[in-house]
Structure formats: C-alpha cells, structure tokens
Amino acid sequence: MRKLLLITGDLATGKSTFSNILSQRYKVNVFFKDSIKEVLGDTIGFTDRAENKKLSNASMSLMFFIFSEFSKLGKDLILESNFHTKELEKLHEIARDNNYEVLTISLYGDVEILHKRYLNRKNNENRHPVHLSTTLDVFEDFKKYSDYLTNVKIPGEVIRVNADEFSYQNNSDLLFKLDQFMKG
Numbered sequence: 463m464r465k466l467l468l469i470t471g472d473l474a475t476g477k478s479t480f481s482n483i484l485s486q487r488y489k490v491n492v493f494f495k496d497s498i499k500e501v502l503g504d505t506i507g508f509t510d511r512a513e514n515k516k517l518s519n520a521s522m523s524l525m526f527f528i529f530s531e532f533s534k535l536g537k538d539l540i541l542e543s544n545f546h547t548k549e550l551e552k553l554h555e556i557a558r559d560n561n562y563e564v565l566t567i568s569l570y571g572d573v574e575i576l577h578k579r580y581l582n583r584k585n586n587e588n589r590h591p592v593h594l595s596t597t598l599d600v601f602e603d604f605k606k607y608s609d610y611l612t613n614v615k616i617p618g619e620v621i622r623v624n625a626d627e628f629s630y631q632n633n634s635d636l637l638f639k640l641d642q643f644m645k646g
Contacts, residue, residue: 465490465538465644466529466562468553470545470616471569472608473598474579475625480569481542483631488538488644493528495521495543496593503592514595522549526556533560538644547615554617564618565643569625576625577604 467490469481478494485492499521508514525541532539533556541553550566557564581599583589597603621639623630630636 463561463563464533464536466553466557466564467538467540467640467644468545468550468564468566469540469542469569470550470566470614471623471625472571472573472576472611473544473604474576474583475569475571476628476631477542477544477569479628480567480631481540484640484644485540487637487640488540490538490540490644491532492540492542493525495525495541496590498524499592500590503590508592508595511595514592517592526552529553529556530560533562544611545614545616550614550616563643565640566616566618566620567640568616568620568622569630570612570622571625573605573608574601576608577601580604 467484469477469484471477478496481492481494484490495518499517502517502520502524503514506517508517522543525543529539529541539562543549545553554564556562584594584599598607621636623636
C-alpha cells in the first residue's frame with residue numbers, strides 16, 4: 463500500500479527540517495504549504511492579512527490537487543503544514559480514495575520555547591513576507607494559536623513528538639517507527 467506521511471503541529475517545531483530529513487531518508491517527494499504560499503505570494507501578491515489568508519487557502523487547495531495528481535503515479539509522499547482539522551479530513555479522504563495508508567507526525571512543544579524560536583526565526587532569518595502578516599510575535603497571540611493547533615482533531619494513526627529540542631529528528635525509536643511505516 464502506498465504511504466502518505468503528514469508532518470504537522472505547532473509553529474517553530476522544525477516541521478520543514480524534519481520533513482526534508484525524512485524525504486532524503488525515504489527518497490520520497492515532500493511538499494510544503496509554506497513554499498507553495500511563497501510562490502503564490504510572489505506571483506499574485508497581497509496587501510493585507512485578508513488577502514494573505516486567501517493565499518493560505520489557495521496553498522492548501524493546491525496541496526489537495528498535488529496529492530490527488532501525485533497519487534496517480536502510485537508513489538509515497540510527504541506533506542508538511544500546520545494542518546487544520548478539515549484539511550486533515552480532506553487529505554484522509556483523498557488517501558482513502560487512492561489506496562494510501564496515512565501516518566501523521568504531530569510536533570508540539572513548550573509554548574515559551576516555541577515562541578522564542580519563532581521570534582528568532584522572524585528576526586534573524588530572511589523570512590518571506592507572506593509569513594510576516596500576523597501578530598504572532600505577541601506572546602498572547604502566539605499562545606492562542608498554539609492552543610488552537612493543540613485542539614486540531616487528527617484522524618487516523620498519530621505519533622505525537624515533543625519538539626522542545628530538535629533531538630527528536632534523529633531519535634532512533636521514532637525513526638524505527640517511521641521506517642516500519644514507510645518500508646513496511
């Protein structure tokens with residue numbers, strides 16, 4: 463059976479980095495919602511938060527499309543985003559319709575640690591403008607969004623991983639479970 467690995471969870475948990483590690487490990491394509499959104503932002507542009515949210519919605523629609531089209535090749539796939547409940551339900555529906563087994567890795571962490579990482583990334587990395595139209599630099603807003611993500615309903619099999627430290631990215635027990643899923 464074909465495999466769909468979903469990487470989701472809190473902001474600043476290392477989802478993209480871990481997705482790239484797993485993509486290399488399993489020689490499987492990975493698609494990132496943020497990368498799609500950046501391309502749309504560069505191509506279409508945006509002037510305010512409302513238009514930015516439209517880019518987010520379009521990015522997710524493109525992820526659904528990519529997965530649907532990619533499934534015709536019969537290949538395994540990794541998708542990464544801080545998915546919401548309805549998005550996860552849609553991905554599971556596409557997976558079911560195309561004979562994919564799904565495993566979700568949900569990364570979480572201490573909100574204060576994650577907020578510091580988020581601020582560091584925002585202030586010290588060359589972040590794309592599509593990721594800077596929020597008020598998540600304010601701790602209370604970050605915590606509120608983190609609480610929302612914690613309550614996202616994830617269907618199917620889920621492995622929850624504490625990402626307070628990035629050592630999970632080479633944790634032998636976690637990688638063994640992922641090996642079993644991807645290669646089993």
